[in-house]
Amino acid sequence: MTVKQRCLSELTQLWRSPWQLAMVSYIPLISMLCLWWLFSAGLPRQLPVAVVDQDNSQVSRMLTRNLQANSVISPQSYANLATAEADMRQAKVYALVVFPVGMNKDLITANKPLIDIRYNSQFLLVGKLLSSQIQLSLGNGLVTLGAKKLLLSGTHSESLAASLSPVTSQTTALFNRNNNYVGFLVPPVLIALWQILSVFVFMNSLNAELKPAEGKPKLAADFWQSVIAKVLVLTPIMLVHGSFILVWLYLYLALPIAGSMGLLLIAQLAMLIILWVIACFIFLIIREKASCISICTALFAPAFAFMGITFPVNDMPLLAQWWRLIMPSSHYIDSHVGIVSYGEALPQLLTQLGSYWIFLPLIPLIFIFSRFAVERSSIEPEGGQ
Amino acid sequence: MTLWQLMWRDLKSILSDKDLVLTIFGAVLFYSVLYPLPYLHQVPTEQNIVVVDHDHSSLSRRVIRHADASAKIRVQAVLPSVDEAQLWITSGEAHGLLVIPEGFRRNLLLGKGATLSYGGDASYFLIYSAVVEGLVSAGMDASKQIQMVGLLARGQTAAQVEKSLDSITINSVPAFNPSLGYTPYVVPGLFLLILHQTMLIGICILGASQWRKSGYWQSVSPLLLVSARVLTFSSIYAVLATFYLGYCYYFYDVSVLATISEVSLFMLPFILATAALGTAISSLFVRRDLPTQFFLLISMPILFVAGFVWPLALIPEPLVLLSQIIPAVPAISGMLNLNQMGSGWLAVLPQWLQLWALFVVFSGLALVGIKYRQQQSLANRHLTE
CATH class of the missing domain: 1.10.357 (Tetracycline Repressor; domain 2)
Structure with a gap:
C-alpha cells in the first residue's frame, strides 16, 4: 500500500x-x-461585599460610597453582624466590612478607630482581590479625612498632596494590562x-x-x-x-x-x-x-x-x-x-x-x-x- | 439471588478487573498525592524582581533594602536602565521591576512628592500579586518614614505623629483559610470531584464490560441490580471518602469546621446520587475505553463551574443552571459551606435535598437503562438462537 x-x-x-x-x-x-x-466575564466585577455600618455617621456613609465606586465591589448593607456573618459563611458575600460604633467620634477626638475587614480566603482568588480593593477604596476615602485635618492644622493647600502621601505609586501590570x-x-x-x-x-x-x-x-x-x-x-x-x-x-x-x-x-x-x-x-x-x-x-x-x-x-x-x-x-x-x-x-x-x-x-x-x-x-x- | 449475593458478585467482578482496580483504587490514591503536589509550598514567596535606580541616594537604597526584606520578593539585581530590566523579564529571570526616579530623595525633602513605579508580570497572576503587594508595602513604608521625619521636624511629638499618620487602623484578616494557602483552597473541591469522576468511570467500565457478555446481571430484576450496584460502589466510596475527607484534609491543612456526623450525613446523598448517575450512564457505554475519555473531558468544565475557582456570580447563568444536575456541583458548594466555612446544617439543607432528588431521578433512569440492556441482550440471544 x-x-x-x-x-x-x-x-x-x-x-x-x-x-x-x-x-x-x-x-x-x-x-x-x-x-x-x-x-468570558474576564474581569471580576460587582462582587457582593457585606457592609455592617454600626456607626451610621457621615464618615461611614462616605466610606461606603467609596466602596460603591469601586467596580469590583458591590456593597450590600447589613443591619447586624450576625446575618452578615451567616451570609459570609454561605458565600453569598465574599467579604465583610465593619464600621465600628463611634468611629466618627473617635476620629474627631483623636482616638484610633478600627475598621474590621474579613475576606473569604477559601475562595482565594476572589478573597485576595477583594482584600486589596477594599483597602484601596477605604484608603482613598481616608485620605480626604486626612486632608481636612491637615488643612485645619494650617497646612498650605499647595503642599497638601505632598504631605498627605509624599510617595505616590504607579503600578503597571506588564503584558496583560487590565488583568x-x-x-x-x-x-x-x-x-x-x-x-x-x-x-x-x-x-x-x-x-x-x-x-x-x-x-x-x-x-x-x-x-x-x-x-x-x-x-x-x-x-x-x-x-x-x-x-x-x-x-x-x-x-x-x-x-x-x-x-x-x-x-x-x-x-x-x-x-x-x-x-x-x-x-x-x-x-x-x-x-x-x-x-x-x-x-x-x-x-x-x-x-x-x-x-x-x-x-x-x-x-x-x-x-x-x-x-x-x-x-x-x-x-x-x-x-x-x-x-x-x-x-x-x-x-x-x-x-x-x-x-x-x-x-x-x-x-x-x-x-x-x-x-x-x-x-x-x-x-x-x-x-x- | 439476594441483594447480598449480588453485591458480592459485583464486588468480585470489580476486584478481578485490573482496569477497574486501577481506576478506582489506584487513581484515587495516585491523585491524592499528585494533584496537590505542585501546591505543597502553599504561598509564592521570594519572587525575583529587578530594580532600576536612577536616584542613587541613601533613601533609594533604603527602599531597595526594604523591598528585599519583604518575604514576597527578592531583589535580583540593580540595573542601570529600563531596557535592561525588560531583557531580564522577557528572559524569565525576573518577574517584576521597581523604578526609582531621578531626584527621588531630593524632591521628597523639598516636599514636592515623588512617584515610584512598580511593574509585575501579569502573565502569572499569583506572581504579579506577590510582587505588587511586596513593592507597595515597601513604598508605603518609605512614604511613612518621610512623613514622620517631616512632622517631627515641624515640632510635633512622636505620639502625635503616630496618630496623624495612621488615623484609622484597618484590620484586614482572611477568614476560613487563614494561611491563604493554596492546598486548603484547591483540595476540598478537587478531591470531591476526583471521587465523583472515578466513581462514574468505574461504574461505566464495569457496565460496558458486562453488557455484551452473558452473566449474573441478566438473571436478576433491574431493581435488584441497580440497588446492588449503587450499594456496592457506595460502600467502596464511603471508605475512600473517609480517606480523602479524613486523612487527606488533615494532611493538606484544610480547615475543617463541621462535625463528623454532619459530614457523613451530607456525603451520603452525594455518594448515592453519583452511584445512581453512574449506573444510569453506564447503560449507554458498550466499549470499555470510552468512559474514561468521556468523563475526563467533562471534568475540567465541572471543576470550574463548581464556583470555587471562579466566582459563581460571574459564570453565565445557563451554565450554572445546567450544572446543577451534576451531583458534584451541589456537593462541592454545600461541602465548602458546611465544612470549610462552617455555615451550619440548615444553610446546606437545599443542596442536601437537591442531592437526594438527584438520587431519586438518576435511580429511575438507571432502572430504565438496565432494563433496556437486559431486554437487548435477551433479544440478541434469541437472534443468535
Missing part, C-alpha cells in the same frame, strides 16, 4: 468510528467554547484540554490496530507504516483545533499578542509530535485498550495544575518540577507565554523547543519494544519458502 492509500484508509476509519469522529469534530469545539464562556482572566487562564485551560483530546484521538487510533487475541496481542507487520499514516492524518486535524484556540483568542477576541501566531503553530506542532511519541511508547508497552487510555489519563489529567500559570513553577517542590517536565503541555506553555507576552522570535523559540530533549530516550526504547511487539511476518514467509 502506498502512503496515500494508507492515509485514505485512516480517514475512512475515522469516518466510521462515531466516537473518533466526534473527538475530532464537535467535542473539541463545544468543550473549548464552553470553557471560554465560563470565564484579564481570559488572557491569563483560558489559554492554559484550553491547551490542557487540547492535549487530552489529542492524546485520546491518537491512542484510540492506535488501539484500532489491536486485534483480539490471547494474552498480549502482536501487532501487524506493517504497524509502523500505519502509524506514519496516522501521524500524517491526525497531526493536521489536531493542529486545526490548536489553531482554532489561537484564532479564537487572538484574532476574534483580539487579546494582545506580542509575537507571531506562526511561531505558536510551530510550538504546537512540536508539542503534538512529542505527544505522539509518548503515546506510541505507552501503547507498545501496554497494548490493551482500556489500560492505555487509563495511563494517558493518569499522566495528562493534572496537566493544568503543573503548567505553572496559576502557581509559579519555582515555588513548586522539586518533585513537582520534575513531574511537570514529562507533560508536553508544560513545555509548550512556556513558549506560549514567551511568544504571546514577551514577543519571542524564532531563535528563542528553537532554544525553548530544545527542552524536549528529555523525551529523546523514548525513541530507542520504542524501537526496542517494537521488536517485541510487532510481528515479523513479512520476513518469515520468505524464510519458510
